[in-house]
Amino acid sequence: MTSLTKEESIKRLAAEIRSFEVFEGLQEDSLEWFVEQCTVAEFSAGEVITKEGEPAEFMIVVLQGEFTGRVEIAGGDGPVFHVEAGNVTGLLPYSRMKKLSVTTRADTDLRVLKFPSHKFPEMLQRMPLLGERLVGMLTDRVREFTRLEQQRDKLAALGKLSAGLAHELNNPASAAARSAEALLACLERLRHLEHDPYLNEANCEQISAAEDAVRKELKPAPFKDELERSDREEALNSWLTAHGFREPWKFTPMLVEVNVEQSHLERLLSASGEAFQPELARFATMLEMEKIAQQIGHSTKRITSLVRAIKEYSYMDQAPVQEVDITSGIENTLTILEHKLRKGITVQRNYAPDLPRVLANGSELNQIWTNLIDNAADAMQNKGVLSIRTAMEKNSVIVEIGDSGPGIPKDVQSHIFEQFFTTKPVGKGTGLGLDTVRRIVRKLNGNVSFTSIPGDTRFEVRIPVASRGKGA
Numbered sequence: 001m002t003s004l005t006k007e008e009s010i011k012r013l014a015a016e017i018r019s020f021e022v023f024e025g026l027q028e029d030s031l032e033w034f035v036e037q038c039t040v041a042e043f044s045a046g047e048v049i050t051k052e053g054e055p056a057e058f059m060i061v062v063l064q065g066e067f068t069g070r071v072e073i074a075g076g077d078g079p080v081f082h083v084e085a086g087n088v089t090g091l092l093p094y095s096r097m098k099k100l101s102v103t104t105r106a107d108t109d110l111r112v113l114k115f116p117s118h119k120f121p122e123m124l125q126r127m128p129l130l131g132e133r134l135v136g137m138l139t140d141r142v143r144e145f146t147r148l149e150q151q152r153d154k155l156a157a158l159g160k161l162s163a164g165l166a167h168e169l170n171n172p173a174s175a176a177a178r179s180a181e182a183l184l185a186c187l188e189r190l191r192h193l194e195h196d197p198y199l200n201e202a203n204c205e206q207i208s209a210a211e212d213a214v215r216k217e218l219k220p221a222p223f224k225d226e227l228e229r230s231d232r233e234e235a236l237n238s239w240l241t242a243h244g245f246r247e248p249w250k251f252t253p254m255l256v257e258v259n260v261e262q263s264h265l266e267r268l269l270s271a272s273g274e275a276f277q278p279e280l281a282r283f284a285t286m287l288e289m290e291k292i293a294q295q296i297g298h299s300t301k302r303i304t305s306l307v308r309a310i311k312e313y314s315y316m317d318q319a320p321v322q323e324v325d326i327t328s329g330i331e332n333t334l335t336i337l338e339h340k341l342r343k344g345i346t347v348q349r350n351y352a353p354d355l356p357r358v359l360a361n362g363s364e365l366n367q368i369w370t371n372l373i374d375n376a377a378d379a380m381q382n383k384g385v386l387s388i389r390t391a392m393e394k395n396s397v398i399v400e401i402g403d404s405g406p407g408i409p410k411d412v413q414s415h416i417f418e419q420f421f422t423t424k425p426v427g428k429g430t431g432l433g434l435d436t437v438r439r440i441v442r443k444l445n446g447n448v449s450f451t452s453i454p455g456d457t458r459f460e461v462r463i464p465v466a467s468r469g470k471g472a
Contacts (some may be wrong), residue, residue, distance in 0.1 A: 010036050013113070016063060020086045022133050030127045037123075038113040049104040049244065050090075050110075056097045059134075060090035064109035069102035092138040093120045093131060113392040168306055168339050172299035179295045186289045207279055210271035214264045218287075222407075232256045239265060243278055251284040258287055274411040306335065323357035324365055328395060328464075330388060333369040333423065340374065340427050352391045364440045365463075371433035372401040372459050379405030379457065387458075395465055402458035413452065437461075452467075 004012065017023045023031060038061070049067055060382055067082040080102050083089050089096055100273035115123070124131040233252045239262055240248035255265075265280070272279040288427050334347065341347060345353045358365070384404035391398045408416060416439045437459075446463040 007137050022088050031216055037119050038115050040110050041114055043106040043110040045106050045108050046226050047106050048099050049106060052100050052103045054100050054257045056091040057117050058090050058099050059092060061113040062087050063111045065108040067104050067106045067110055069104040072103045092134050093115050093124060093140055172302040176296050176299040180291045183292045186285050189285050207271045209285055210267050218258045252280055254288045269455045321361050324360050324362040325357055326354055327351050329366050330369050333373060337373055340377040345380060346385050350389040355390050358397055358465055360444055368437050368440055371437050375433060376401060376403035379403050396462045397465060400458055404455050405457060407454040407457050408452040
């Protein structure tokens with residue numbers, strides 16, 4: 001078989017791409033010039049075409065086959081886009097892309113044209129109609145990329161929230177469930193208590209008066225340590241056993257918890273006489289039920305506060321853009337992330353009084369605080385000081401979030417806002433947090449900066465008060 005000359009190859013390739021929509025109706029000499037500038041590349045199924053992080057230098061025209069681009073670094077490996085024959089991808093004219101953000105692999109045997117970006121100015125001059133079509137493609141791509149980025153940001157924020165909320169809601173919910181079981185046990189115990197025939201109306205009033213007097217004197221017992229608690233329980237056990245009380249160990253823990261002393265027991269014994277055994281059991285059980293009711297109330301109150309916080313945090317059922325109370329948003333974020341802070345992190349608040357509201361998307365602002373606070377907590381590894389300061393300067397609200405962690409190494413500080421860049425171990429970070437922060441702040445016509453030395457890292461967010469932001 002006779003091989004084609006260069007001129008014949010150019011004409012054949014020009015005829016091949018003429019059927020593609022983006023090249024439809026273009027002059028033959030222009031198409032021939034275009035393919036003459038290109039390099040033909042072929043790939044086998046499964047072969048890597050481009051790698052994320054490489055310089056973006058070519059526009060790619062798919063002649064045959066298809067391929068998929070994915071984010072593979074930082075454990076992503078999620079589909080981003082799929083390209084089939086007849087489509088144009090890669091670097092497009094006027095794109096600001098410097099490095100490739102995805103890795104592409106051939107799904108089938110693949111043949112492509114690679115047009116070098118340094119030829120873009122000449123191409124736009126020779127083929128203005130193609131330039132218009134490529135600009136339209138770039139606009140569509142930016143719009144789709146923005147939509148995917150927003151979706152990914154929301155999923156990343158949702159992941160952090162769901163992990164925190166699952167932990168925070170589980171504790172009070174489990175406590176309420178345990179308390180409910182204990183309450184049922186107390187009720188069962190009360191049903192089986194036998195009242196001594198000795199009881200009559202007169203000594204019932206006497207016992208009730210004695211119980212009321214003792215109850216007024218009870219306060220939570222302060223214990224130096226568990227040994228002191230054990231000693232007090234042992235003392236009450238001994239006294240009750242000496243006075244014929246059966247199985248006192250069932251009740252002494254609760255009596256010690258509320259600070260019942262031997263003098264209180266002597267007064268109850270004096271008032272109840274032969275009915276001391278059932279009446280003390282009933283008294284201790286009622287005290288336990290009161291404590292259980294308090295625990296259930298505390299647990300359900302915690303659940304309610306978390307639900308309220310997440311509702312306010314997400315601005316559920318509210319307008320996307322509104323006047324936002326930044327202090328309230330930060331506090332809701334702290335509530336939701338409390339599981340990461342309570343282990344050994346001290347939160348120092350320095351809120352400016354009468355801080356003006358900011359016209360913004362409240363849930364997006366809370367994404368900023370979530371990422372910055374979460375990063376600070378991770379940097380300190382559960383021990384240190386988280387400082388939060390708000391202020392008003394000229395026409396901007398300033399939010400400063402600092403931590404006492406080891407600081408950001410100087411050699412990576414210039415990369416800290418880059419997409420997918422992370423200093424966290426593999427599987428711990430996606431490299432999306434600070435990129436999300438920067439994009440949201442820019443959308444609000446604000447800016448974000450940081451300073452970092454060992455023991456003192458501070459991120460400062462400036463947001464104009466009266467700006468709706470870009471695209472709002």
